[in-house]
Amino acid sequence: MEAILKAALPGIILIVEALVLLVVALLHVAYTTYAERKVIGHMQQRLGPNRVGPRGLLQPIADVVKLLAKEDIVPLGADKGLFYLAPFISLVAGATSLAVIPIWNRFVLADVNVGLLVILALSSLSSYGVILAGWSSNSRYAFLGGLRASAQVVSYEVAMALSLVGVMLMAGSMNLSEIVKAQISSPFKIYALPQIIGFFVFMVSAIAETNRVPFDLPEAETELVAGYFVEYSAIRFALFYLAEYFGMVVMSAVAVTCFLGGWAGPFEVPGLPFFWFLIKLYALLFFYIWVRATLPRYRYDQLMGLGWKVLIPLALLNIVITGGLKLWW
Template identity: 60%
Template sequence: MNDILKAIVGPELAGDVVNIIIILLKTAAVIAVGLLHVAFATYFERKVMAHMQVRLGPREVGPLGLFQPFADGIKLFFKEDIIPQNADKPLFYLAPVIFFASALTSLSVLPFFDGFVVGNINIGLLFLFAMSSLGAYGIVLSGWSSNSKYAFLGGLRSASQVISYEISMGLSLVGVMMMAGSFNLSDIVRAQNHYPLGIFAVPQFLGFFVFVVAAFAETNRLPFDLPEAESELVAGYFTEYSGFRFAMFFLGEYTGMLVMSSIAALCFLGGWALPAFVTANLPGFLAKALGLFCFLIKVYAFMFLYYWVRSTLPRYRYDQLMAIGWKLLIPLALGNIVITGLAKMWFKGLL
């Protein structure tokens, strides 16, 4: 394999070409597994909510209804694609692509187990913030370009909501960055091992609370799903979308939820890390598999929290949403930064 490559592109470039092929394979694996998770996240949601409401949920397609996501996907693929007459066509086409692409790109900096990450960059967390702020464009543009008042109102609501809650989400993670001393997600996971409890959720409980609330608002989920409030706005910003374009919004939303759950698992719940006495006697690949299993359990637990909250709480009013964001979460997150800084100085003996 290596010799053939060297013959084709020359000995200097062979190493680069191999690296690029490995990165492409990793990307394909992450997208495929990620989208499978998204598909089954919808099934998981319907089952969990059904049982919480004393129903059975999907059970017709395949054993236990397990093929329901595929049936939904096939249906969405073959639906007619309707575009409103006065829509701004280029932006109408572009909006779902921006939304979906920004959600999928976020997957590239998440370390799923020790050493497996597509792009191991120094500014992993900042990259995630940047991508989540890009997602807001998809929402605003879809609302505006549809040329429909429901979609427009949904888009405006969503934009103001996402901008407000992005601030508190960013600030809630500053405490984690200070304790870990890095933006790199792998380093943050490793740093948690140096602290007594092994997870940041305990010393950073304020930050964790702010992050969880902001994560619900960022992904437009209940109790903060005002942008798509069915009883007022039909379906919010994607009212005019149908067929596969609608599916892209749908997939983007669930990918966003998975990304938020992964951030929570990596930054607050210890990610893939296991205590040293567990991994010490295991062969390398088994330790990694166990780490991946740990990480996924945490992600699924956080996803379950999303569904649990959705079937428990009613929707907030819009002014309440803004008041929670600006008057409760941001002061809490700022206070958390000050407390973390003082505690760090105290432990270092500077105070």
């Protein structure tokens, strides 16, 4: 019995760690929605949610309870299996990326050698949720949203992957912990300075990849009602909502690890090894919200033009410059 326990212990620890990470991430996601409403409210001279609990702090919990209690409607003529499956694909592909991100020096669930590629692979899979939701709903609006999403995600994925190549070149590794360590030992401490073009391309394409304003054409409510999830209700709608914010958190976390030096900071905070990681993460999440409050939506051809004619050439230029500097310096 003891032998079995001993053999199973690493697995049990891993499962417990994964659960803790998931719960913490879910809380972050829930309160990102609260922060978004509050911040945008103040930016637009409003108060934002302030009824449920002190300063409206219990609003996300009330929202979850409300969404759970609503009726789950499947439209007539929808492809039932895919309709049920689509939100889960979105959510799982978004959440799984958290496993390879090092929160601090000794905490990373899966320390894989090709961590960066795993993140790219999972973000490319998450587009299936959107595309399938659009198709299986049997609705014109949803279908158009799905079509737009597939074109947008495919084009911006290229720019995103290319913007990360500079980081790979500088760090000489695709393991995310190694990338953070390489940044700490580099003269700049963070790659956002020498990789400023890469950082810019990554941030822009990350916004497009998560379908956020100003690139939220797949769900543009003034044109497509709500795009791919127009037919979804109750808990399945909540899953899509969660997936969008999970995507935001994951993309910000990737930017923190690849460009902003991960867990490292100007001084160490005793007892809180994740302090600087979270500070940087919150700063980037605030940036996402700020962008949403500031910029109007792009037109579809402008979006495609920006992706293919500006971001991809910029990312390629960045690779050439980084490679050249690495070779001759």
